Amino acid sequence: MPNYDYECKVCGHSYRKFQKMTEDPDRTCPKCNGEVRRLIGLGGGVIFKGSGFYTTDYRSPEYLKKAKEESQSTSSTSSCSCCSTKNCSTCK
Numbered sequence: 001m002p003n004y005d006y007e008c009k010v011c012g013h014s015y016r017k018f019q020k021m022t023e024d025p026d027r028t029c030p031k032c033n034g035e036v037r038r039l040i041g042l043g044g045g046v047i048f049k050g051s052g053f054y055t056t057d058y059r060s061p062e063y064l065k066k067a068k069e070e071s072q073s074t075s076s077t078s079s080c081s082c083c084s085t086k087n088c089s090t091c092k
Contacts (some may be wrong), residue, residue: 005041009033 002021005015008029017026025038059067 003041005039006036007039008032008034008036014039 003016003018004025005014005016006026008031009024010030011030011032011034015030015062021082026036028034
C-alpha cells in the first residue's frame with residue numbers, strides 16, 4: 001500500500017496517509033476540516049529488509065570456500081617489514 005501526501009488548502013497543514021490504492025482520497029483536513037488536495041509524490045520507495053537482497057547473499061559455495069582459504073592464508077603470514085600490507089610485491 002502506498003503513502004499519499006495531502007495538503008490543506010485552508011490552513012496549509014500537510015500530512016502523509018498510508019492507504020490502499022482503491023480507497024477514496026481524503027477530502028477534509030484532520031486539523032481544520034478544510035478542503036485538502038492530494039500532492040503528486042515521488043512514488044513508493046522500495047524497502048529491502050532481511051537477507052537475500054544483496055549480491056553477497058548469493059555467493060557460490062566455491063567462492064565462499066576460496067574466500068575462507070584466502071583469509072586463513074593471509075592471517076597466517078606475517079606483515080611485511082617495510083610496509084603495513086601482507087604479501088608485499090616489492091619485499092616478498
